[in-house]
Amino acid sequence: MRPTSPVVGGGLALLGLAAAASALFIPLGPGGDWGARLFPLMAAGTMAFAGLAEARRTAERSLMPGAPVIPVVLLALLATLYVWLMGRVGFLISTAAIVPPTLWLFGIRRPLPLAIAALAVPLALHLAFFRALGVFPPSGQWFDLLDLSPVL
Numbered sequence: 001m002r003p004t005s006p007v008v009g010g011g012l013a014l015l016g017l018a019a020a021a022s023a024l025f026i027p028l029g030p031g032g033d034w035g036a037r038l039f040p041l042m043a044a045g046t047m048a049f050a051g052l053a054e055a056r057r058t059a060e061r062s063l064m065p066g067a068p069v070i071p072v073v074l075l076a077l078l079a080t081l082y083v084w085l086m087g088r089v090g091f092l093i094s095t096a097a098i099v100p101p102t103l104w105l106f107g108i109r110r111p112l113p114l115a116i117a118a119l120a121v122p123l124a125l126h127l128a129f130f131r132a133l134g135v136f137p138p139s140g141q142w143f144d145l146l147d148l149s150p151v152l
Contacts, residue, residue: 009055011072015079016048022083026138035135040083071105078102090144091137095122 023040034041078098085094099121100114108114129135 006055006058008072009051009053009058011076012051012054013048014051015072015076016044016046016051018076019044019047019079019083022080025083026087029136036138038135039129074105075102078105086138086140088140088142090140092122092126092145093140093143095125 020041023037023044026037026040028037029035078101082094082098085097088094096118100118103114103117108117126137130137
């Protein structure tokens with residue numbers, strides 16, 4: 001495993017806090033519950049704690065030149081874009097659009113696995129959360145694929 005810098009962990013922690021703040025702008029569910037906000041808030045909190053743990057783990061080491069800060073910044077931009085897109089075009093389209101560039105940042109570069117993930121991840125999350133658990137996504141203001149299909 002390649003050693004990292006405390007800057008990377010701090011960046012992840014800040015990204016998690018920013019994602020949590022962004023998730024608070026997701027509209028409440030039909031009954032006034034936090035259903036649509038719950039998963040993004042849990043993911044953001046996990047990211048913030050993991051970032052703090054990484055920063056603490058590497059704090060005793062000196063900052064290394066060339067630390068991978070750019071992927072952290074790109075991931076923060078993708079997270080912000082995801083939250084923004086979800087409010088505009090709904091869960092399915094925004095997730096399908098964000099999964100491939102996110103996986104690309106983590107090293108998956110082949111087009112076929114990226115295309116399969118763009119379709120499989122939104123479908124799997126939709127089935128797990130919205131069908132099995134009854135947690136519904138926020139509707140898109142501009143367009144929402146769920147409005148077009150009674151099957152989904």
